[in-house]
Amino acid sequence: MLQTPRPPKKCRPPLAKPMAPDLSGNRGRQYIPYPSLPAKYSGMPNFMHYCIGPGADLQGADLSNADLRWSNFRSANLKRAKLKGSVLWGAILTNADLHEADLSHADFTGVDLVGANLTAADVEGTCFLGARYSKATKFPKKFGDPDRKGMVSLNESMQLS
Numbered sequence: 694m695l696q697t698p699r700p701p702k703k704c705r706p707p708l709a710k711p712m713a714p715d716l717s718g719n720r721g722r723q724y725i726p727y728p729s730l731p732a733k734y735s736g737m738p739n740f741m742h743y744c745i746g747p748g749a750d751l752q753g754a755d756l757s758n759a760d761l762r763w764s765n766f767r768s769a770n771l772k773r774a775k776l777k778g779s780v781l782w783g784a785i786l787t788n789a790d791l792h793e794a795d796l797s798h799a800d801f802t803g804v805d806l807v808g809a810n811l812t813a814a815d816v817e818g819t820c821f822l823g824a825r826y827s828k829a830t831k832f833p834k835k836f837g838d839p840d841r842k843g844m845v846s847l848n849e850s851m852q853l854s
Contacts, residue, residue, distance in 0.1 A: 757775045772790055781799060792811075
């Protein structure tokens with residue numbers, strides 16, 4: 694017996710440019726990271742990690758609202774860089790210099806911040822859920838306890854259960 698083929702599933706059209714969470718109208722609300730890849734990111738390739746590599750000099754660069762997921766910024770110079778509203782899920786920022794950088798309302802979920810310098814950085818509304826840090830990581834004054842922000846100490850993540 695012949696079966697009629699099912700109609701193809703409708704696909705979302707590709708986005709014209711990388712999107713970041715729209716936080717402009719939600720300043721009074723607490724920013725909650727996405728539990729899974731949201732629909733507006735699906736199908737959007739991330740080419741940024743191909744052109745930005747370890748040791749890059751991005752001092753004062755404006756990377757606001759950029760999609761920088763899985764980028765490698767190991768030992769990069771990001772002094773006074775603007776990363777406001779950027780998405781950096783799983784990015785490597787080991788030994789990166791983020792002194793006086795604008796990281797407000799950015800999403801640092803799962804970012805590797807081991808040995809990073811965040812002194813004097815603006816971290817208002819930034820999500821650090823699952824981000825790794827070590828004793829060498831330098832935080833801004835009044836940052837508080839990294840564990841209360843959902844960060845994971847390198848020593849804790851290396852222990853076997």
